[in-house]
Amino acid sequence: MHYFSLFTYAFAALAVSVRSTPINPRQAASWPDPESCTGNCSYVHDPSVIRRSDGTWFRFSTLGNIAIASAPSLTGPWTYNGAMLPDGSSIDVVANQQLWAPDVVLKGDTYYAYYSVSLSGLQTSDIGVATSSSADVGTWTDHGSLGIPKSSAYNLIDPNFFQQCDTCQNYFTFGSAWDMIYQTTLNTDWTSWSGETPNQLAYNSSGSTFEEGSFQFWWPVDGTDYYYLFFSSGACCNTPPNLAPVGDEYKIMVCRATEPTGPFTDRVGRNCQTGNGGTLVLGSHGSNVYAPGGQGVIVDPETGRIALYYHYVNPNIGYDFDQFLFGFNYLDFSSGWPEVTS
Numbered sequence: 447m448h449y450f451s452l453f454t455y456a457f458a459a460l461a462v463s464v465r466s467t468p469i470n471p472r473q474a475a476s477w478p479d480p481e482s483c484t485g486n487c488s489y490v491h492d493p494s495v496i497r498r499s500d501g502t503w504f505r506f507s508t509l510g511n512i513a514i515a516s517a518p519s520l521t522g523p524w525t526y527n528g529a530m531l532p533d534g535s536s537i538d539v540v541a542n543q544q545l546w547a548p549d550v551v552l553k554g555d556t557y558y559a560y561y562s563v564s565l566s567g568l569q570t571s572d573i574g575v576a577t578s579s580s581a582d583v584g585t586w587t588d589h590g591s592l593g594i595p596k597s598s599a600y601n602l603i604d605p606n607f608f609q610q611c612d613t614c615q616n617y618f619t620f621g622s623a624w625d626m627i628y629q630t631t632l633n634t635d636w637t638s639w640s641g642e643t644p645n646q647l648a649y650n651s652s653g654s655t656f657e658e659g660s661f662q663f664w665w666p667v668d669g670t671d672y673y674y675l676f677f678s679s680g681a682c683c684n685t686p687p688n689l690a691p692v693g694d695e696y697k698i699m700v701c702r703a704t705e706p707t708g709p710f711t712d713r714v715g716r717n718c719q720t721g722n723g724g725t726l727v728l729g730s731h732g733s734n735v736y737a738p739g740g741q742g743v744i745v746d747p748e749t750g751r752i753a754l755y756y757h758y759v760n761p762n763i764g765y766d767f768d769q770f771l772f773g774f775n776y777l778d779f780s781s782g783w784p785e786v787t788s
């Protein structure tokens with residue numbers, strides 16, 4: 447999540463007269479609508495979803511000091527429960543700062559929630575962590591900043607923690623505008639930076655849109671371990687009459703590597719750090735889905751299927767910030783690349 451809509455639009459407007467790339471119509475025609483979502487499925491940005499071992503699903507999202515909702519199933523009914531950090535974060539980056547884009551993972555008996563502290567256009571953001579033994583509202587303890595150094599190359603927002611196995615090295619990706627998506631590692635306490643200099647994973651040199659909201663996912667296909675880097679590309683949050691040119695609004699893309707550190711390439715072999723690579727997974731389609739992004743991926747033990755969850759705009763409902771909806775679809779990895787399927 448960045449809140450750069452005017453800034454983004456200013457750049458995008460320069461490009462609109464000379465080019466306008468529509469989303470891939472072949473894929474667009476085959477994308478199914480989001481699966482059903484009941485209960486509170488609105489005012490959701492940058493969701494992070496987990497399923498507790500007792501079968502309760504939790505959905506964490508941007509603003510409201512990290513909004514927490516829960517449900518008996520991924521489809522709902524979702525109930526809003528309250529804020530993760532009712533008093534905000536102990537990190538202090540700027541007056542009126544906001545908490546964005548949580549990423550929640552389980553280690554042993556403890557849930558770790560990584561969150562961004564930022565404000566629209568701010569580059570001196572920071573990433574903090576809170577822990578809980580149950581994930582419920584009222585049980586979260588803030589531990590403040592991870593201590594990843596600030597840099598003029600990147601912005602410390604949109605955290606994602608990835609670890610393939612309990613004894614494996616962890617990888618921590620983040621980033622947005624400026625030089626986009628970076629990766630470092632955390633100490634084995636999962637609450638502090640390891641000291642490893644962040645390394646750029648993905649970048650788009652076109653200058654008119656950003657890549658952000660990265661999410662790493664491991665999946666083996668035909669005996670090969672693949673590491674997928676999902677991210678959002680484009681303008682997340684514009685409202686009429688300032689919508690981004692068609693194709694430059696938010697969309698979900700993916701790159702792939704055989705190591706968690708890359709190098710990542712897309713489906714046609716373009717390098718995602720140096721060659722503007724990125725394969726479209728889900729973009730605007732039909733009359734009900736516009737600008738999907740802020741995604742994550744989870745294996746749903748109830749269906750055995752892999753779910754891609756995200757936020758999106760339904761233009762028939764509205765483009766306002768509080769009208770963003772939670773959606774998900776299933777992914778098919780059999781080709782070696784994630785494809786949205788019904």
Ligand SMILES: *[C@@H]1O[C@H](CO)[C@@H](O)[C@H](O)[C@H]1NC(C)=O
Pocket residue numbers: 486487488489490507510513514515526
């Ligand atoms: C729905 O959930 C959002 C957070 O995702 C919250 O801000 C809003 O107040 C909730 N609405 C109701 C009616 O509970």
Ligand SMILES: *[C@@H]1O[C@H](CO)[C@@H](O)[C@H](O)[C@H]1NC(C)=O
Pocket residue numbers: 467650651652653654655656657679680693694699722723724725
């Ligand atoms: C890079 O930016 C261009 C121009 O905004 C956009 O059309 C393209 O989809 C972007 N590619 C990626 C991989 O983000």
